[in-house]
Amino acid sequence: MGSPGRVTTPRAWEPRSKHCSELGEVAAYVPDLLLSEDLKQESRCVENFHGVLLFADVSGFTALTEKFSQSINLDQGADEVAQTLNRYMGDILEELLAFGGDVLKFAGDAVLVLWRVRQTQLRDTVGLVLQCSQQIQAKHGTRDTDVGLKLRLKIGISAGHMSFLTVGDKQEQRFLIVGQAVGDVWQAQNLASAGDVILSAGCWELCNQSRVKAKCLKGRKAAVKVTGVERMSLSEREDISSKVARARLSSCSPQQPGVLRPAITLAPRRALGKLLRKYLPATVLRKLDDGQPLEYLSELRPVTCLFVKLQFAARVNLTHIFKAIQDSSVLMSEILRPHKGEINKISMFDKGCTFLCVFGLPGQKVPCESVHALESAVKISRACLSRPRKIEAVSVGVTSGTVFCGVVGHRVRHEYTVMGQKVNLAARLMEHYPGVVSCDAATYAASRLPRSYFRELPEAKMKGVVDPGTVYQYLGISEKPVLGTGVPKARSEYSPLLGREKELALFESHLNAYVARKESHILAFEGAIGSGKSHLFSELACLGQAAGHRVVAVELTELNQRQVFSAVHMVLAMAMGLQACKSCSARQLVLQEKLRGLMEESSYCLLNVPFLVKFPLSEQVSKMSGAQRTVELESIFKKVLQKTVEEDVALFFIDNAQYIDPTSWAAMSHVLRDVPIFLVVGFAPGHCGRERLCKAAADIVKLQQTTYVQLEELQPAAVVQKACHDLGVVSVPRDLETFLMQRSYGIPYYCEELLSYLRRHDLLLFQQQRKQEKAEAKWENLFTAQSEVWLGRGFPCRWPLGRAEQRLGVLLALRGAAVPLWREVAVEEKRRSLALS
Template identity: 30%
Template sequence: MSLLLIEKDAEDCWCQYVIWAKNPYWAPDLDENLISDEQHSTTASSGARQNAGLLEAALLSEKVYLYTINDCVYSNVQAEIFATLLPSELINQYPLEGKTRTHFVGILLFGDVSGFTALCEKYFAEGGKGGTYKLTATLNSYIGAMVDVIYSYGGDIIKFSGDAFLAVWKVKRNDYIVEVIHRAIVCAMYIQHSLGSFETDANVLLRVKLAISAGNVIFSSIGEETSKYYVIYGKAVDEVKEAQDTCVSGDVVLAPSAWGHCSHVNYLYTHKDEIHIKILRIIYNPWQTNRKLFNLPPKQIVDLEKKYRYQIQRFKQVESFTDLNSAKFETVRPEVRTAAQRQLGPFLRPYLIPPVVAQVDAEQPLDYLTEMRLVTTVFINVILDKKGSVETIIERVDEVYTQIWQVVQKQMGVVNKVCMFDKDIMFLVIFGLRGAHHEYNAMRSLKCAYKIRSIISQLPHVKGIACGVTVGMTYCGVVGHPLRQEYTVIGAPVNKAARLMMYFPNKVTCDQQTYFNSGLSPIYFTEQEQKVLKGIGKVAGIYEYSEGKRGGGNVTIYQLPPLLGRDTELQTFQRVLDGYEGYPCGVLYCGDKGVGKTRLLEEFMIMCVNKPLRIILITLQTNHSTILYYTIQQIFKFMLNFASDEDIKSRTGKIISLLAGTEYVKYVFLLTHVLNLDVNDAPPELFSRSSQEVMKLKNKTLHKLIQLVWVLS
């Protein structure tokens, strides 16, 4: 008995064939359910999972993306829910078709909260004791309270980014910039006064640091009609990030662009460095003539569930609420009602990720999306050439976003966040969210990250790109204020991916868990030096993933690494070996380059140790497809032990000697082209036979030769 392993390397597809036969007269008919494309399931033995993968892809792509604006009809409540997930600046833009862009003077407030990762780990450790619910309640009460303060002081939350947020105060035509800046400072001081140090019931301390800048900014839409995002950019954005970098928890720091417009006598302050100012206390309101001492109100955290109970109830019972003009709907954020009055639901839809859109389409509360979930996180940092106008830079960001989205959506991933700071544009891509789970998310994310890096690095205005990939349990859900919330992912794996992205420039790097979960061969990975990552510590087991260095990896391996996530394939092959009734004698395993087919064949060979089998391994290259009968020639070459330099006459003599004594020896001529033999004389009787009869004789001769070779081997 023999085991035949064939590996085919093509430009667009890599295939390995595993053909097992105990009966030399059996011609394998491969069941189509055993054939699976990696893009759908990467599983050779389960047609059911292939269909499930296709269903997931349909739910994510066709159901969510293929609706046109004219096909979508949303109720008032659904439009309002969409509006709670987007900034007021976007909702107020008109028209919303195409790529809108607005220029204005803005006061930016950037906040960074510390303690969220520790809080997630604390609640996650509680397992089934309501940890997810407690975490949601804590996040909403803390972040929601800050959001409520910001809107109460006239600001607008542009975006949440995990444990950070960016708010803006728009300076309107009749406003004095000094008053708007002061309003932002009062808001920031109030947040520090009431929420600057917040101890949770899990004994984890949450703290926040705040930075303020001022200047001209542009708010712009980016992306395509089916998938859009929004960015805000200008010199003030870079300055607020620089100011935030000088902060420690509890600080309110002003950039020079903001401090230059302030009356210094109104504040008690100190210098953080040569250009940044830390506000210690507000002494006077600048527009007060009697110069009264300014005191903040007593510390308090607003009860959002009580204050906004009508809106919360309305959004949780989507179908039963239809009264748009209720007097109870008084809010600090009137844009939510505006979205319904202007029927903006179809226009806001492309700005939201598929899991959220699907939930709203199903008329289900967004609370149901909250969960601890195993996801794969890809952080991408793109360094652009910032020469040119702000409009030019935003156009470049638009191009990069579109390219990334086109790659990600084909692999069932989601672009969750886009952030612009200084020279960097950061993208947060998530694989494995609800409705888009796949068995091989780790493998898909690595291949996706490598493809993105290959495409983006070719753009003329891109100076560098780095990707960090991690796998782990993270908090996934909609958090924030009842009237301004966002879908976010928080957890140690997310932070780790961000650190890998920053510490290993111009590479696709991953942690050890991603390396093992990917199921990819070690030849695609190169172990990196240990580094101390900020907020994490010294980390070992960091690998660079590269498809261009196959065979060049230097991973230290003392034995073959464990094969993870291939239980179905191994069980199927074992049943084939054991001769289970109903199992075929052949297996076809298909997939893209680098998905782990070579490693799977290695495991198959290990399973055949100490069995009465002869293993034949054949590797096929793309150019072999132009050579007729190349594969079968290679099979006979190995089974008959032909030398690599054996001439054609010697091979012909061996084939004839095998068939000697049989009635088929005179028909060796028919195998001349099939086995590359040197037989020039055809039997005279062939000239009187029809082409169909000649073909039957050819097949019978080949089957007889296979039988004899099988016995010999």
């Protein structure tokens, strides 16, 4: 058992128990309720029973998570979070399990526990649970941590009739508890302050009031605060506990000495094991199958959280609620799976059912994660409301940021969960902006979607949220084209392209051949996110412009894939200069000038939708079918490109070409046969395979005039060169080189983020280079006149004291394997002079 005090033990869980079986490892993720004889059959999805519920909530953990998420070493920060919470939660759970409680669910840093008994045993069981609660609060009500934050506990208790509901499909199963007692325990916990034990009104009426001292909170029939409980005798406690245990252990192995939870000793049973695995997340199953320790599941990880609430009508029976939850659960899974999202938790309190969905868990990271989450939110909202199942409203909150992902609980009973400030914010958005899909500013910015797809929402005061920032309503991706998007990032004079000499030479070679022969050529680059593909594109565009050629460049996003002819329209708009036009009339004038002689004026109205203009509808176009209009638009595309290449050598760049819509691919394949163009396209990995591209795109990639190049990771020399440039130094130590290569894998973006993180946390310190010194000074030179100081996050360092110039920045600290590495970094003379001035 733990006790109040500082958390100093390095590991939260003892090594795996010798009693734990292979099936027990799986059973540790589910409650005993799922193992009982009357519920473990797949055909049985609803069961009614009586019991006592306890909801214990740890306050202060979100602040702890945020503090550790600022750590320079996220892996170590995640381990600190897991150890601190699980040491505390483990002590609490040991008490609950020892008193016969069945741990149903973990809701982040809270836990819901059940004592399932007959209705006639409720009175005595409430007394048992009260004794357990008082003991927990006395021993573990407050816990200090090593970082100066306190963890505190508050408890709510209810009792009565409830229903156990299993939902899901053939791949995934989830369960929840429904009933008045569930809503009561939630409300009781909400009324509690740190250190309190609150009884619901119904629970207060059931219990033996002569043995309980309580204080009314809101009148005679409302919840009460427990101030004292008459202690049970040992024989009385054992008698009540044995009655509880008989129901709980009906399908488990008999109680064994030294085994806190018999379920972990279950003998291998293939059918039961297969059924239980459906209740476990894919992330957990992979770790279990690989035999990896539970600690490996804990990390501080950037994800996108999506909280969904289904609000039911006031007068709706349980049958309709059960059916609505089942249908909604299946719908959500079908919507989330293609986007690599998954349901992490499902709970029901009061009159609403909530689902916590997460995008970006291990093995599930995808590009444009926030777009996937927002679109999934809209689809979920529409799909759930379309079903006639008494759902009055669907509210969704979406947030993006770093949260704790990992296993929470005790060695014999735990769950994989996500928690942190961003998870809490998603829940608050869901509650305070009902009936809409709302999102935080981080999700809005990360999506890179046009502002017209969002609407700013009014401010709302949210419990536990000091500054939520701007909140937006997501309206959904429109099929209408949006002008003013697709402009690629401009080349930065301060960020030279490094390590891509082969690609630059290849571009110049093919460009020279194109200029000489005027034959179509396609240069396709495939590069991972962060590999510098967009940087390469901007450099190639500059080379083309420097050679006196016209450059037409666009950058696509995922929304373009969902809009007909989107890529074609963007290329046309850029080629004709429509992006710079601020009004409809200005665009019409440009179109009339550029298209004069290329098409009849009666056909101008075909351009109204793609270019947001208002040419009068002609009789000729009004009689055209959809297929005829498509042919005519392709003809316009071809004529504009033909005129463009005839007037000058024009180079076309399409970044993120995996988002070209099928109709644009088809149009491009037709144009390439007749118009000699030089086209440079960029793909993300996995999108160039034949199974992922439409036929027209696959045909283009396989053309003889297509050169396909895979961007490789940067070589060590280029990584060092980049580090020197980004830091403004002339050299870096070998330890930093090794650190960057091991952590960045040669990906430029990762290298930038690592360096940015080191600088942001004051762990990069610079030593000025004296003329007589070599590029990398010797470590011994730092210890001439020295004085110890504390730097950054508690790392001790020494440097020579003297003039201000000598204190400019001295050492580099890297925190790897929990051992700081110290070396010198020489600062570029010009940078040093600017800093001093």
